[in-house]
Amino acid sequence: MKELSHLNKYLIKYKYHLFLGILFIIISNVFVILPAQIVRYSVDIISNELSLYDALHGLNIQNVFADSFATNIFICGLAILLMALLRGFFLFLVRQTIIAMSRHIEYDLKNEIYHHYQSLPLSFYRKNNTGDLMARISEDVSKVRMYLGPAIMYGLNLLTIFLMVIPIMLLVNVKLTLYALIPLPILSVSIYYVSNIINKRSEEIQRSLSKLSTFVQEAFSGIRVLKAFIREAHSIDAFAKESNDYKSRSLGLTFVNSLFIPLIMGLIGLSTILTIFIGGIEVINGSITFGNIAEFILYVNMLTWPVTALGWITSIVQRAEASQERINEFLKTKNDIVSTKNISEPIEGAIVFDKVNFTYEDSNIHALKDVSFKVDPGESIAIIGTTGSGKSTIANLVCRMFDASSGDITIDNRDIKDFNLNSLRGQIGYVPQDVFLFSESISENIAFGAEGVTDEKILQASKDADLHENVAAFKHGFETVLGERGITLSGGQKQRVSIARALIRQPKILILDDCLSAVDTKTENAILNNLQKIMKGRTSIIISHRVSSAKLADKVLVLDDGKIIEKGTNESLMSQNGVFKALYDKQLQADEVEN
Numbered sequence: 001m002k003e004l005s006h007l008n009k010y011l012i013k014y015k016y017h018l019f020l021g022i023l024f025i026i027i028s029n030v031f032v033i034l035p036a037q038i039v040r041y042s043v044d045i046i047s048n049e050l051s052l053y054d055a056l057h058g059l060n061i062q063n064v065f066a067d068s069f070a071t072n073i074f075i076c077g078l079a080i081l082l083m084a085l086l087r088g089f090f091l092f093l094v095r096q097t098i099i100a101m102s103r104h105i106e107y108d109l110k111n112e113i114y115h116h117y118q119s120l121p122l123s124f125y126r127k128n129n130t131g132d133l134m135a136r137i138s139e140d141v142s143k144v145r146m147y148l149g150p151a152i153m154y155g156l157n158l159l160t161i162f163l164m165v166i167p168i169m170l171l172v173n174v175k176l177t178l179y180a181l182i183p184l185p186i187l188s189v190s191i192y193y194v195s196n197i198i199n200k201r202s203e204e205i206q207r208s209l210s211k212l213s214t215f216v217q218e219a220f221s222g223i224r225v226l227k228a229f230i231r232e233a234h235s236i237d238a239f240a241k242e243s244n245d246y247k248s249r250s251l252g253l254t255f256v257n258s259l260f261i262p263l264i265m266g267l268i269g270l271s272t273i274l275t276i277f278i279g280g281i282e283v284i285n286g287s288i289t290f291g292n293i294a295e296f297i298l299y300v301n302m303l304t305w306p307v308t309a310l311g312w313i314t315s316i317v318q319r320a321e322a323s324q325e326r327i328n329e330f331l332k333t334k335n336d337i338v339s340t341k342n343i344s345e346p347i348e349g350a351i352v353f354d355k356v357n358f359t360y361e362d363s364n365i366h367a368l369k370d371v372s373f374k375v376d377p378g379e380s381i382a383i384i385g386t387t388g389s390g391k392s393t394i395a396n397l398v399c400r401m402f403d404a405s406s407g408d409i410t411i412d413n414r415d416i417k418d419f420n421l422n423s424l425r426g427q428i429g430y431v432p433q434d435v436f437l438f439s440e441s442i443s444e445n446i447a448f449g450a451e452g453v454t455d456e457k458i459l460q461a462s463k464d465a466d467l468h469e470n471v472a473a474f475k476h477g478f479e480t481v482l483g484e485r486g487i488t489l490s491g492g493q494k495q496r497v498s499i500a501r502a503l504i505r506q507p508k509i510l511i512l513d514d515c516l517s518a519v520d521t522k523t524e525n526a527i528l529n530n531l532q533k534i535m536k537g538r539t540s541i542i543i544s545h546r547v548s549s550a551k552l553a554d555k556v557l558v559l560d561d562g563k564i565i566e567k568g569t570n571e572s573l574m575s576q577n578g579v580f581k582a583l584y585d586k587q588l589q590a591d592e593v594e595n
């Protein structure tokens with residue numbers, strides 16, 4: 001229960017739901033116990049007065065007696081019916097308080113987890129896979145809710161009904177009480193074991209189902225590759241195999257479920273038989289009445305479901321504890337990318353890297369080695385290098401997705417760590433290498449995260465990103481929906497939507513991370529020319545493995561294996577016979593061959 005104590009703050013928050021729930025449980029149980037007593041009364045008057053009725057045989061008064069007797073029984077019947085209705089009403093209120101409370105807490109907990117996820121750095125997402133993150137916010141929270149709702153509700157019900165019924169039973173007859181209760185612990189323990197088996201099997205089925213869904217999803221999204229490589233038959237076989245696994249696991253669960261109900265029924269039946277048998281002996285001995293046996297059978301039935309629930313509750317609480325432990329593990333993860341001075345001022349855009357080293361914790365790759373460079377406000381710098389040379393890592397450090405392992409990074413002569421993260425990132429327009437567009441309209445994708453967006457600004461940003469003509473050709477223009485619900489853009493079009501998204505923020509620092517790779521050289525030139533105008537007075541970092549991207553930049557850095565191997569202007573580097581010039585010649589040749 002240690003891990004579940006995290007939820008106590010929520011139980012306190014919803015204390016009125018809980019208190020009312022307890023009150024309604026007690027009231028609903030009163031309406032279960034009273035009918036049993038009415039049944040005892042009815043059975044006793046039937047057995048006592050039947051002999052009196054026989055004794056009045058032949059007398060006129062016999063009919064009068066029969067009428068009053070029938071009225072009595074009728075009133076008892078009505079009272080039982082009324083109490084059943086009242087019990088139903090209070091059970092409704094119990095669910096409306098306790099189960100509703102669990103839904104409120106589920107909502108709060110999901111928000112707490114999601115809020116925490118959002119505050120965690122990129123390195124956290126590298127260490128944990130998406131499936132795991134999703135499982136904690138969905139499956140684990142659902143298991144915790146089972147504790148907060150059904151487990152608490154049935155647990156309280158069990159407690160109150162025991163406290164109310166057992167004393168009444170003991171008052172009637174101690175021996176009969178003990179015999180009637182013997183099978184109940186066996187019932188509870190068996191249910192605990194069986195529900196553990198059921199839960200384990202259900203989880204296996206869930207895993208098998210998610211494997212099946214992942215398989216189908218991949219097959220559909222990769223359908224082009226699948227068809228091109230004539231893998232349809234193989235895909236069908238693989239699907240049948242996964243599907244078969246799901247089927248056999250489901251049949252296994254059905255088998256256990258089939259044993260479950262007969263087991264409960266058997267044990268409940270045993271309790272009833274013992275009650276009747278021992279109760280019969282006690283009636284013969286004259287210590288109880290027939291009505292007491294009827295009353296006891298009802299009490300035993302009242303107790304069986306809560307006792308059955310005990311095994312089930314234990315299993316739920318154990319699973320909730322394990323889930324909450326996993327959730328707490330994430331909630332305790334601290335964000336190490338925090339601001340030291342929380343400065344939220346407009347920046348000029350001067351960037352200095354001084355002997356910066358960076359090693360990725362998870363892969364231990366030393367991605368930047370003693371990297372030093374300086375960009376003044378309003379300057380543009382091109383970072384050129386082969387794949388894996390560390391270009392994107394520089395972009396990540398400027399956006400403070402990670403902190404340098406050693407060395408200093410300053411912006412406007414202040415340590416980058418001094419800035420408030422949101423303020424810093426809000427002034428950077430970052431166009432990542434792997435473009436991500438949402439399944440929304442083009443205008444919503446461009447306006448993403450920017451403030452004070454107008455149609456004019458969207459139009460201007462798309463013109464600056466050389467996207468406007470493409471959008472104009474679509475039937476719905478900027479309202480064209482992208483992704484699964486809409487059309488698919490070409491790689492180059494996607495990159496330009498992503499550039500427009502960065503430009504609309506009018507950033508002080510613009511980072512283009514190899515985001516012109518899918519556009520032709522003509523479009524690349526047009527975009528870079530536009531950028532020269534827009535980025536006047538702002539800093540741009542243009543990352544590319546294509547030398548052509550460097551020609552409009554004020555400065556060029558050439559990276560190789562995490563080190564700066566050449567530095568200068570486009571012209572100065574072209575005049576040296578170094579790596580930059582060699583790359584230029586190689587790419588020129590490649591372009592000529594293509595053309």
Ligand SMILES: Nc1ncnc2c1ncn2[C@@H]1O[C@H](COP(=O)(O)OP(=O)(O)OP(=O)(O)O)[C@@H](O)[C@H]1O
Binds near residue numbers: 361385
């Ligand atoms: N998140 C990460 N975790 C671990 N290692 C990483 C991560 N990102 C990059 N690396 C490694 O760091 C090195 C530099 O990667 P980086 O992405 O900076 O290269 P790049 O020059 O941008 O390459 P490309 O042009 O192919 O994008 C590579 O060896 C890469 O495998």
